Amino acid sequence: MIFLLLLGVPAALGHLYLWRRLVVDTTLPRTLGRRIGGMAVVGAFAMLMSALVVTRRVPPEYGKFFAWPGFVWLAVLFYLAIALGIAEIPRRILLKRATLVPAAAGSVGIEPVEVVPDPSRRLFISRSVAIGSGIAAGSVVGYGMTQALGAPQLLTVPVTLDKLQTSLSGFRIAVVSDIHLGPLLGRSHTERIVRMINEQEADLVAIVGDLVDGTVAELGEAAAPLRDLVSKQGSFFVTGNHEYFSGHEPWLRELDKLGVNPLRNEGLTVAGGIELVGVNDVTGRAYDDGPDFDRAFTGRDRNNPVVLLSHQPVQVGEASSRGVDLQLSGHTHGGQMVPFNFVVPLQQPGVAGLSKVDDTWLYVSRGAGFWGPPVRVGAPPDITMIELRTAG
Template sequence: MFLVVAAAVIVLLHLYLWKRVVKDTTRTARWRRVGTVALAALAVLVLATLALPRRVGVDVARWFAWPGYLWFGLMFYLVVVLAVLELPRFAVRRTVATDESRRLFLARSAAVVAGVAASGITATGVVSALSAPEVRRLTVPIRRLDPAFSGFRIAVVSDIHLGPLLGRGHTERLVRMINEADADLVAMVGDLADGTVAELGHAAEPLRDLVSREGTFFVTGNHEYYSGHQQWVTELERLGLHYLHNTRTTLTRGGGRLDLAGIPDVTGQAFDDDPDLPAALAGRDGAAPVVLMAHQPVQVASAAEAGVDLQLSGHTHGGQLYPFHHIVALAQPAVSGLSKVDDTWLYVTNGAGFWGPPVRVGAPPDISILELVRR
């Protein structure tokens, strides 16, 4: 169903581009045919990039994923800029008498402006997406936090998205940056890979080198289920990471306690792997604070009802492509950063990778270091 809807949207967007960039800007049938064929080929390339990687495998997909996703990002901003230009175009045509030559001039001018602007935005976004993630440091005041845990640092990383565009080098850089942060605990909150262990296990291997005082814990994101979540759980446990599946672990320090709990992503419901927060919190001592790892921010509603002190999430990519942030905000209670739902803190990382176009605009990748302090 997702592919059907995505295909329909891609076709409609290319039809809009054809109208504004090909039909409105050409006079001769020959150039119109050239533009039509080129745009149709690009539409097929995007559709193949979205539909084929799981059928042909990651190694083969690399050959068309790079040009396909780069065009996807450029196409998105061409559409955005052209849509913004519709209003001045309409105003000019309503207030100034326009003959065929003037209409052609307006159409070509809009196409040139859109092309230059979209190319600049996309290029800047590519640099942001492929650069080293920012290290964001925040302090989170936690009620009931024992003084022994004051200053406890959690490195939060999510949405690494190993796949056709990101490989072992991406993982090695993340591991190096996290280790340099000298965290007490590493929390991986989902969406590690877009492919099978057979295809991407080599790229994930550097995760075995993560170092922290309490270890590395992980939960599943929605993309784990698309890639075969159980095989990834087995592989990550083999690499020395700890899986929190509707369960929790109690950390102790100087007589103080801190609970760390984890639940599967809501997508697991379609794979007989439901998130069960009551099970994760069952039997815990309510005097100790609890930190919950849950991939999607929307899961904070249940966390707030259960009295969770802090939820760590990803999934949104911070919106990844502005102004897509506003659409993400319709489905999630927060898109990026630290916020609060009732008495529960919610932290949403932008993620360390990207999905789809290797482009980030207004949402740079990050690794977050959260320092817990006593409120």
Template structure:
């Protein structure tokens, strides 16, 4: 124990410095692998490229190593859209080249076993890796920027009344309006949603990266979404990076029901369905006053005998849904992994990466792969989607 304030401050600061250095070390290690493995596969190894090729390739990878954190800090830290785009593209390129460089090394082992010697073996690996990597990036960019296809699915809810049989629920999520202006894309998404003639349209969070003021042009088409019964929205984790309450107010202003730990009731044919929404899992620790996922509050006053459709951004929030006896939870967040094989890393944190799953005796969870993309403008083996769920009555 000490009564010296300076010693107390120093004792508190030391662990923070250690954590900061540890985070820095982890980031540098990850970056060294992201850039180092492709550099070795494409430039060095046993390829014996001419000196000019080696120097140019080394300079290019070194520049990327420096530019990535700089552009990310300037772009996402200080809200410079041009820098954010540069950093996001560079991150996507580095990840794809890293993944396919690892496979390239496996190809090299196979060629070695087949008796192919260097430099021919390493040059085959380098060229193959580069061609496949560029093809994946081109295809992945097309997949990210196109208007999503419709994914249709029937979901049986045993407690759903006969009058609600065939209720159509359209789901969009993770639109991530951001540094790339996608106003026309947003309008095209709304047009496609309106063509579904849905009874309920849901936006399940991560609406944008940035405030309502700077992303209004991209979000504005949402005002034109049509639904026979309800348009509902909940926050995702990215709203808490900018202005979560601002987005809730914005969606209220354009005529959506912002389900900030509350519910509405939809009725058809004499039967009713509770549609509830809760804040994102990260809301409680965000520092935004009055925010935090609270399913008890969201369902307060609801008839316990009615089926419940819950909007919750992250699939792992299904644990709360199971305890509350929710019939169907709609989530996003995972993007289906977005750039393969990142889906395996997502699975370490979330119970489901995409699709329909069952949890407990009653609760089902549908996890969308997302309508837009975050960060790198690429989607590889994880196509975007607009989901149309048709609810079926058990009777």
């Protein structure tokens, strides 16, 4: 209910704004066009709310019929509202000039020029703005869909760790997050990710949360290709917030069967000189399964560099206080759609890429999937090869 209010109320206001600009301003009162336009806006709102509600209550094979049109429309709505908002000032200036035009002066003597409203010019300006905004929004969303549905970018990011043994310089960790299997992304999505990772011959694979948006019964087959992941030191997983919405315990058991090792507030030594630690997502606190750094760091050799897997970057504060050398995270999607990349820093210390918090390196993946609209603008999906290097 809270989720629907948080998204449903802004969506309703957005549709009301679109109704004013795309229907009322571009049609004459009591005409068929205005009635059809009004019904179209109401139908679009219903389609969006169906995507938010129905997809949570039916299997993905049926939910996709609601998810595709509803979530694509959500992206169009968002960018259409932005385009219309940007056009608001020039629109008002042009409308002010078009409201009054000279009328014919009298033929005898010199008389004051009468001015009268010109509704045809007002309609022309409003329709031109509506068409231009629609083309702009459609173009942005179309581009964003090619980014979201295309292959993730393959990035290589070198990270220098002071405590890394010389023999381990060049150790490569494949980092992938936010795969988001669900009604819009299925088995073929997983197969492509697995193929791309395996081609890199990584030393270790780290999946840092938000693998799924659905239960094991619904998405187990979509996740099955993860059993084909190949790396020298194994594949590891930590929970994201969406695992808790999808039934985290069954998923952790399923991943274990697939050979992807869950790290639940625990760690181990890999390659004879790297402490790999994983903590649960902060959302787990509401499910009696929250992060426990004390437990996770028990028994770790502090002479070795510590690499922490944590879904949300926000946990880097705790990580830094415990001497973590590198934290690998996701969750932000890099903002997914501009301008959300400017909003993420209000909640998280990193949006995407490599940064440093005190003495801890923080790497945030933009993720390999998407949530909601199948659209990415300014934040293409990625799979990252972290290459550890010794200092000097």
